[in-house]
Amino acid sequence: MVPRASFARAARRTLRSQCSHTPNNRRTLASAKSAGYSYETGEVNGIKFASRDIPGPTTQLALVARAGTRFQLFPGFAEGLEKFAFKSTHKRSSLRITREAELLGAELFAYHSRENLVIGAKFLREDLPYFTELLGEVVSKTRFTRHELHEEVIRVIKLNQKSILANTDQMALNSAHSVAFHRGLGTALHPTSSVPITQYLHEQELATFSQAAYAKPNFAIVANGASHDELERWIGEFYSDSPATPPSDFPAIETKPSKYYGGEERIAHDGGNNMIIAFPGSGAYTGGHYKPEIAVLSSLLGGQSYIKWSPGFSLLARACKAQTQAHVSTRNLSYSDAGLLTISMEGKASHIREASQAVVEILKAISGGDIEKDDIQKAIAKAKFRTLEAGQNIGTGLELTGAGLVQSGKPSNLDGIAEAIEGVTEDAVKKAAKSLLEGKATVSTVGDLFVLPFAEEIGLHV
Numbered sequence: 230m231v232p233r234a235s236f237a238r239a240a241r242r243t244l245r246s247q248c249s250h251t252p253n254n255r256r257t258l259a260s261a262k263s264a265g266y267s268y269e270t271g272e273v274n275g276i277k278f279a280s281r282d283i284p285g286p287t288t289q290l291a292l293v294a295r296a297g298t299r300f301q302l303f304p305g306f307a308e309g310l311e312k313f314a315f316k317s318t319h320k321r322s323s324l325r326i327t328r329e330a331e332l333l334g335a336e337l338f339a340y341h342s343r344e345n346l347v348i349g350a351k352f353l354r355e356d357l358p359y360f361t362e363l364l365g366e367v368v369s370k371t372r373f374t375r376h377e378l379h380e381e382v383i384r385v386i387k388l389n390q391k392s393i394l395a396n397t398d399q400m401a402l403n404s405a406h407s408v409a410f411h412r413g414l415g416t417a418l419h420p421t422s423s424v425p426i427t428q429y430l431h432e433q434e435l436a437t438f439s440q441a442a443y444a445k446p447n448f449a450i451v452a453n454g455a456s457h458d459e460l461e462r463w464i465g466e467f468y469s470d471s472p473a474t475p476p477s478d479f480p481a482i483e484t485k486p487s488k489y490y491g492g493e494e495r496i497a498h499d500g501g502n503n504m505i506i507a508f509p510g511s512g513a514y515t516g517g518h519y520k521p522e523i524a525v526l527s528s529l530l531g532g533q534s535y536i537k538w539s540p541g542f543s544l545l546a547r548a549c550k551a552q553t554q555a556h557v558s559t560r561n562l563s564y565s566d567a568g569l570l571t572i573s574m575e576g577k578a579s580h581i582r583e584a585s586q587a588v589v590e591i592l593k594a595i596s597g598g599d600i601e602k603d604d605i606q607k608a609i610a611k612a613k614f615r616t617l618e619a620g621q622n623i624g625t626g627l628e629l630t631g632a633g634l635v636q637s638g639k640p641s642n643l644d645g646i647a648e649a650i651e652g653v654t655e656d657a658v659k660k661a662a663k664s665l666l667e668g669k670a671t672v673s674t675v676g677d678l679f680v681l682p683f684a685e686e687i688g689l690h691v
Contacts, residue, residue: 268630268640269457273465275473277634278450280457281626288357288454289623291349292364293631296442297341298416299564300482302434305382305426307341308419309435310442312381314339314348318370326363333359343406343414344564345632346442357455358463364450365467368443373432382430389419397501397675398575404673405505408492409569413483441475441482449634451627487567491669493684493691502578502676506588506689508665510561510568514646515633518566521649522657524616527570529600529608529658530591532557544595544604545572548587555580557588565636570665578680589666589688596663598655605655613650617643666690 268279294310301307315337317323330337335352348367350360393399407415420426441447450468452460475481489509510527512518531543533556540546545557554577562569572588574581594600619625620643630640670691672684684691 267643268451268626270634270640271457271461273461274468275445276448276450276464276468276471277638278452278460278464279630279634279640280452280455280460282456283454283623285454286354287351288354288360288452289349289351289627290357290360290364290450290452290455291347291627291631292368292448292450293628293635294346294348294442294448295344295482295632295635296346296438296447297344298418299344299413300442301416302438302441302480302482303426303429304416304424305385305420305430306435306438307346308385308426309378309381309430310346310439311339311341311348312385313371313373313378313435313439314367316377317372317374318366319372320366320370321363329359335360341418342628343416343418345628347628347631349627354454357452357459361450361460361463362467365470368448368468369470369472371436371439373436373439375432378430378432378435382427386420386422386426390421393419393421395500397498397503398573400496400498401503401505401573401673401675402571404494404496404675405507405571405671406569408494408673409489409507409509409671410487410567411490413485414487414564414567414569437476437479440472441479444472444475447475447482447635449631451631451634453623453627487564489567489669491671491691493672494674495678495681495683496673496675497678498675499677502576502581502681503674504574504581504585504676504681505571505671505673506574506585506684507569507571507671507673509668510570511563512566512568513563513629513632513636514641514649515637515639516565517637518568519563519646519649520568520661521612521646522653522661523561523568523570524612524650525605525608525653526595526658526661527559527561528611528615529595529604530559530572530588531608531611532559532572535611542607544591544600545584545588548591549584552576552580552584552587555584557584565632569671578677581676582680582682585682585687592662592666593688596659596666598659600655600659602655605658608658609650609653612653613647616646616650620646 268281270279298307337350339348403417511520511523532545534541556575559572574584633640670689674681
């Protein structure tokens with residue numbers, strides 16, 4: 230019997246010999262290099278790519294496509310593309326893909342967010358040619374079969390039905406997005422049995438949607454731990470079959486700007502209590518809708534503690550100290566052209582009711598200038614740290630960088646974001662809080678509706 234290690238080495242040698250010639254038609258975009266987390270960007274044959282040559286023996290490669298739930302043409306399409314990411318292609322069966330990945334000691338992954346579909350692999354650095362080729366096959370040669378699609382749809386619906394209906398936090402978050410944005414960003418991240426996706430999701434339409442999602446203007450390739458020149462070489466080699474434009478006989482992927490609406494939704498549930506108060510937030514830095522004062526306001530409000538065994542000293546942590554059975558956290562969810570600042574409360578219904586009143590009172594205090602300068606400085610430092618930490622994280626950095634390339638042709642500039650946050654003034658935070666209170670809020674409540682308050686009862690406009 231041939232040892233597994235010998236077989237893997239032979240496979241690598243074969244793959245390298247098949248991928249030996251250098252492609253034509255390459256051009257590289259000028260980009261300054263800097264140590265740490267900066268990406269070098271480029272374009273070859275119309276495909277945008279970025280690399281960060283982190284020292285080490287492993288590489289993480291991802292394809293980021295504008296094919297999340299916001300951009301799906303019909304319900305379930307983003308989920309369908311994700312589940313078919315490593316199914317059979319015209320060259321490889323799903324069994325062969327799995328076996329070859331195992332022999333090379335690699336991990337394959339695929340997931341979708343509200344805006345992006347991310348398909349990728351983690352592997353030894355020397356196997357970059359193979360996995361670049363594999364992602365190229367996923368883009369242009371995936372086989373969508375009716376039988377497999379039907380099985381995946383049923384399986385996904387059953388799994389999501391159980392998880393979402395049991396998770397009141399996720400239910401409230403989906404509700405908040407739906408109330409805030411209606412369609413587009415308001416589409417639920419995962420379908421359940423209440424969504425009639427079986428009447429929309431067919432293999433022919435999904436295959437055509439993949440051609441639109443994987444058209445060159447709609448995706449980018451990002452790598453951590455790879456030489457820029459080497460990545461450019463293999464992209465030029467293995468993505469020649471990628472369509473330059475979406476199919477002419479298929480609706481274009483929706484690019485209509487997001488619109489914030491606001492409002493209120495209440496869902497009775499006996500499995501837990503959650504309440505989300507949300508406002509228009511900050512978009513991504515690359516999308517032209519970035520508001521650094523929102524990042525600072527999010528850190529200023531806080532609620533969750535980042536120090537073990539301590540409730541923390543953020544404004545909400547101090548204000549909700551007595552509501553021990555209400556867990557409060559604040560986040561700014563950034564998208565390409567919009568954002569959602571969310572204050573989430575989970576726990577005992579009566580404690581959530583009291584905590585929600587504290588949220589509004591604190592926002593009023595901030596808008597009125599009743600805030601210590603020391604709190605502002607701590608919030609700026611925390612916002613800067615959280616931003617740089619997210620950008621430095623390999624997994625998060627892949628999606629952020631790929632999304633930036635697709636949306637604006639450039640990756641997120643972490644140095645620019647940090648400088649913008651450092652430049653936030655007390656007056657800017659005060660004006661941001663005031664504008665939130667004067668506008669329409671988004672309030673999504675799940676749980677014991679007899680106890681949990683309406684938005685009007687805590688002084689919010691919806």
